[in-house]
Amino acid sequence: MDRRQLAGFLRSRRERITPAEVGLPAGPRRRTPGLRREEVAQLAFISAEYYTRLEQARGPRPSREVLAGLARALRLSDAERDHLHHLAGAPPGPPAGPSFEVRQSLLDLLNRLPQTAAIVLSATYEVIAWNDLAAALLEDFSALSRRDRSLIRRAFLGPRPEGGCRLYGLSDSDEFARSAARHLRATAARYPDDPGVAALVAELVDGSEEFARLWSSHDVCAKPTLCKTIRHPLVGPVTVDCDVLDITDRDQRLVLYTAAPGSPSDQALRLLSVIGTQRLDVPG
Known part of the structure; x- marks a missing residue:
C-alpha cells in the first residue's frame, strides 16, 4: 500500500468534483474546490474520520468494499478504479458477478x-x-x-x-x-x-x-x-x-x-x- 500516493490521488479526485455533480448544494461558505472530505465519506458510506486519515496518509489499508464505495463516490473511470486498487495494495480481480452499472x-x-x-x-x-x-x-x-x-x-x-x-x-x-x-x-x-x-x-x-x-x-x-x-x-x-x-x-x-x-x-x-x-x- 502506497499511503502517500493514495492520499494524493484521493485528494485530487475529490477536488475535481463539484457538489452539483453528486446532487449536493454548493452552499455559501465553500472555500475549497470540489467536495469536502465529509461529503466524500458520506457518499462512500464510511466515517469522515476514516476518510480523513486516508487523505493524510495515515489510514489502514482499505477493504475492497471501502474501495468500491470510494470509486463510486469519486465517480472514477474504470482506469482510475484500477489505479485506486493498486495504490491500496489490493489489485483488482475479476468481477464476482455481472455489472449492472452503465457508464x-x-x-x-x-x-x-x-x-x-x-x-x-x-x-x-x-x-x-x-x-x-x-x-x-x-x-x-x-x-x-x-x-x-x-x-x-x-x-x-x-x-x-x-x-x-x-x-x-x-x-x-x-x-x-x-x-x-x-x-x-x-x-x-x-x-x-x-x-x-x-x-x-x-x-x-x-x-x-x-x-x-x-x-x-x-x-x-x-x-x-x-x-x-x-x-x-x-x-x-x-x-x-x-x-x-x-x-x-x-x-x-x-x-x-x-x-x-x-x-x-x-x-x-x-x-x-x-x-x-x-x-x-x-x-x-
Missing part, C-alpha cells in the same frame, strides 16, 4: 441517437438502460421492477397471450429465447460464484420445460437475428434492423433498433418518438 458516456449516447431505439442489456439479459424511443417501441421500463426488466424471464416465464408470444410480439421470439439461454449458459460459466446468476438459472429450469431442455444441451453459440418485426399495439408491425454492440469491459451489450429510411416502419418510429409511452387507446 455515463453510454447513457448520454442513448439519448443522442436519432430515430434509434436503444437498450443496454446486462450479461443476464436484464434491461439496465434505455432511451425514450425504446420505451415507446418496447415497454416503459421505468414503470417495471428490476425483476420484470429481465427479458429472459419474460421469454420463458411470462404470460403468453392467446395466439401471441411473450415478448413484445417479436417475430423471432422463439429464436430469441434459444439465444438467451445459450448466452446465459456462457454467463454462468464466467460467474460461477454469483448467487444472482445461480438463482436465475434455477428459477428458469424449475419454471420452464423449454428452458430446462435448452440448458441440458450445453449449447453456448448463438447466431444473431439481424432483422425482426415488433408488433406494436398502437402503430402495428414495425420491422427493424437489430445491431448488437459488445461493451466488453462491463460484459454488457448495446442493442440498436433502426428502420430503413423512408419505410413504413421508419414512419412508425417517428410517430412513436412523438407519442412516447402514452396510451392513445385509454380515455384521458
Whole structure:
C-alpha cells in the first residue's frame, strides 16, 4: 500500500468534483474546490474520520468494499478504479458477478441517437438502460421492477397471450429465447460464484420445460437475428434492423433498433418518438 500516493490521488479526485455533480448544494461558505472530505465519506458510506486519515496518509489499508464505495463516490473511470486498487495494495480481480452499472458516456449516447431505439442489456439479459424511443417501441421500463426488466424471464416465464408470444410480439421470439439461454449458459460459466446468476438459472429450469431442455444441451453459440418485426399495439408491425454492440469491459451489450429510411416502419418510429409511452387507446 502506497499511503502517500493514495492520499494524493484521493485528494485530487475529490477536488475535481463539484457538489452539483453528486446532487449536493454548493452552499455559501465553500472555500475549497470540489467536495469536502465529509461529503466524500458520506457518499462512500464510511466515517469522515476514516476518510480523513486516508487523505493524510495515515489510514489502514482499505477493504475492497471501502474501495468500491470510494470509486463510486469519486465517480472514477474504470482506469482510475484500477489505479485506486493498486495504490491500496489490493489489485483488482475479476468481477464476482455481472455489472449492472452503465457508464455515463453510454447513457448520454442513448439519448443522442436519432430515430434509434436503444437498450443496454446486462450479461443476464436484464434491461439496465434505455432511451425514450425504446420505451415507446418496447415497454416503459421505468414503470417495471428490476425483476420484470429481465427479458429472459419474460421469454420463458411470462404470460403468453392467446395466439401471441411473450415478448413484445417479436417475430423471432422463439429464436430469441434459444439465444438467451445459450448466452446465459456462457454467463454462468464466467460467474460461477454469483448467487444472482445461480438463482436465475434455477428459477428458469424449475419454471420452464423449454428452458430446462435448452440448458441440458450445453449449447453456448448463438447466431444473431439481424432483422425482426415488433408488433406494436398502437402503430402495428414495425420491422427493424437489430445491431448488437459488445461493451466488453462491463460484459454488457448495446442493442440498436433502426428502420430503413423512408419505410413504413421508419414512419412508425417517428410517430412513436412523438407519442412516447402514452396510451392513445385509454380515455384521458
